[in-house]
Amino acid sequence: MGYPCRVRIGLVQTACVDDPAANLARTLAGIEEAAARGADLVCTQELFRTRYFCQREDPALFDLAEPVPGPTSEALAKAASALGVAVVGSLFERRSAGVYHNTAIVLDGDGEQIGMYRKMHIPDDPLYYEKFYFTPGDLGFRAFPTRAGCVGPLVCWDQWYPEAARLTALAGAELLVYPTAIGWQHDEGAEVDAAQHDAWETVQRSHAIANGVFVAAVNRVGQEGEIRFWGQSFVADPFGRVLARASAEDEEILVVDCDLDLVERTRRDWPFLRDRRIDAFGDLTKRLRD
Numbered sequence: 001m002g003y004p005c006r007v008r009i010g011l012v013q014t015a016c017v018d019d020p021a022a023n024l025a026r027t028l029a030g031i032e033e034a035a036a037r038g039a040d041l042v043c044t045q046e047l048f049r050t051r052y053f054c055q056r057e058d059p060a061l062f063d064l065a066e067p068v069p070g071p072t073s074e075a076l077a078k079a080a081s082a083l084g085v086a087v088v089g090s091l092f093e094r095r096s097a098g099v100y101h102n103t104a105i106v107l108d109g110d111g112e113q114i115g116m117y118r119k120m121h122i123p124d125d126p127l128y129y130e131k132f133y134f135t136p137g138d139l140g141f142r143a144f145p146t147r148a149g150c151v152g153p154l155v156c157w158d159q160w161y162p163e164a165a166r167l168t169a170l171a172g173a174e175l176l177v178y179p180t181a182i183g184w185q186h187d188e189g190a191e192v193d194a195a196q197h198d199a200w201e202t203v204q205r206s207h208a209i210a211n212g213v214f215v216a217a218v219n220r221v222g223q224e225g226e227i228r229f230w231g232q233s234f235v236a237d238p239f240g241r242v243l244a245r246a247s248a249e250d251e252e253i254l255v256v257d258c259d260l261d262l263v264e265r266t267r268r269d270w271p272f273l274r275d276r277r278i279d280a281f282g283d284l285t286k287r288l289r290d
Helices: 020-036 059-064 071-083 156-160 162-170 190-211 261-269
Strands: 006-013 041-044 086-096 099-107 113-118 144-146 149-153 175-179 214-218 221-224 227-230 234-236 242-245 252-259
Touching: 006 020, 006 214, 020 041, 020 071, 020 252, 041 175, 041 214, 071 086, 071 099, 086 149, 086 175, 099 149, 113 144, 113 149, 156 162, 156 175, 156 190, 162 175, 162 190, 175 190, 190 214, 190 234, 234 252, 242 252, 252 261
Parallel strands: 006 041, 041 086, 149 175, 175 214
Antiparallel strands: 006 252, 086 099, 099 113, 144 149, 214 234, 221 227, 234 242
16 A cells, blocks of 8 residues: 555553543543644553553453453544544453453554554563463564554563564564553652663664664553653654653643655665574574573
């Protein structure tokens, strides 16, 4: 399909409350606002329908999951169709009894679901007990052609892994989108807080540079339990330049212009994909090198 050269990406950064219906309504309103401001593609934060429940292990919380298609995916599809925008939406997917995923769906501007990605890297850290809830993804790293360009969805913890970004770019992605829920979970002081945030942003900017793609990270804000989510959703271009960054404390709908021709121009000047020594990379499939 032919892609537009210039697209507008909307990121919906919100604070979540206890009521899933209220969170869904807030996100749908954000999608509508982004579309009204000219967005061609709108992306939600990770697990936007609920507060971040993985801070504890509780079997009753599996009741928050829903099938795909299901109520939330259908609400997102209806919004995409009505507004004529592509949407990347993050969901707690109930695949079957006992099998649940942290899933991102990709909807095109007619509301059709054209893709699904299940989070591949699942953390198990203090206050991020995701291995209790989520089965690791089994769909691989994928990219989906939308009317706003070829989009590669990844999810939160995936953003620390260069292999995930690389494989998604090799699948054709021009834009890597990371629905995210990350923040500070300990009172370690301003210096450590700043270093942690800087590491998070820097590693994703490096994915943009190494692969010659745009990167969008969509985070939540506010205090939830013991985590202070740091917001600061952003979009970086193929040079790793941050084109726009949202607030660290407030809800915000970020709408950013992206020139997709820059992917082609950057890769011609910095042909990292061309010069990869794929004949020498076999050890990447091992946990550690012998």
